[in-house]
Amino acid sequence: MQIDDTALPGVMILTPRRFSDARGWFMESWNRETLRARGIDLDFVQDNHSLSLEPGTVRGLHYQRPPHAQAKLVRVVAGRILDVAVDARKGSPTYGRWVGVELSAANGRQLLVPVGFLHGFVTREPDTQVAYKCTDVYAPDCDGSVAWDDPDLAVDWGLGADAAVLSDKDRAAPRFADWDSPFAWDGRE
Numbered sequence: 407m408q409i410d411d412t413a414l415p416g417v418m419i420l421t422p423r424r425f426s427d428a429r430g431w432f433m434e435s436w437n438r439e440t441l442r443a444r445g446i447d448l449d450f451v452q453d454n455h456s457l458s459l460e461p462g463t464v465r466g467l468h469y470q471r472p473p474h475a476q477a478k479l480v481r482v483v484a485g486r487i488l489d490v491a492v493d494a495r496k497g498s499p500t501y502g503r504w505v506g507v508e509l510s511a512a513n514g515r516q517l518l519v520p521v522g523f524l525h526g527f528v529t530r531e532p533d534t535q536v537a538y539k540c541t542d543v544y545a546p547d548c549d550g551s552v553a554w555d556d557p558d559l560a561v562d563w564g565l566g567a568d569a570a571v572l573s574d575k576d577r578a579a580p581r582f583a584d585w586d587s588p589f590a591w592d593g594r595e
């Protein structure tokens with residue numbers, strides 16, 4: 407398992423080892439003990455899986471507020487995405503900053519998105535399937551979103567003039583400046 411930091415402390419890129427042979431390859435996509443040994447001790451309780459038909463599909467920027475806030479471990483099982491995390495922790499030195507990492511079925515990379523970060527992705531190929539582990543269960547009353555195209559966050563989705571494929575919920579999400587984050591920085595990472 408290769409673990410790389412990103413510009414946002416706590417948001418990490420995990421790349422499991424692939425064992426290749428004449429048949430193809432095998433990997434452990436997630437192993438609690440492997441991550442615990444590297445200081446990442448997360449108790450995942452729900453797996454999610456989505457299919458996005460069109461390239462340019464944006465799902466985000468999403469979060470669940472406490473008491474059902476979620477950390478996520480995101481990977482791509484078919485296709486390719488730009489996966490984005492935004493620091494939404496009040497008081498954080500990197501509050502409002504974002505990172506984007508290309509995850510694909512080919513590169514096998516995963517993104518660890520801690521509690522306190524908004525999450526979203528844009529697909530870069532047709533029929534992209536994203537699977538991700540969550541540390542809390544779905545709680546619709548705690549589900550929320552911030553505008554994917556917020557001018558202050560200025561996430562570069564790489565869409566150019568192409569129109570994003572969006573859900574009605576994401577089309578109507580509030581601006582970051584008009585949103586009262588439920589997350590606070592704990593002064594550590």
Ligand SMILES: Cc1cn([C@H]2C[C@H](O)[C@@H](COP(=O)(O)OP(=O)(O)O[C@H]3O[C@H](C)C(=O)[C@H](O)[C@H]3O)O2)c(=O)[nH]c1=O
Pocket residue numbers: 454456465466468469478525526527543544573575
């Ligand atoms: C998230 C979720 C949704 N649903 C149901 C609710 C809706 O009827 C349907 C589609 O939900 P939604 O449009 O919120 O799905 P996405 O736009 O892919 O949202 C997800 O996309 C971004 C990238 C995330 O990080 C979150 O996990 C999540 O917000 O699935 C469930 O039954 N359980 C769930 O955990």
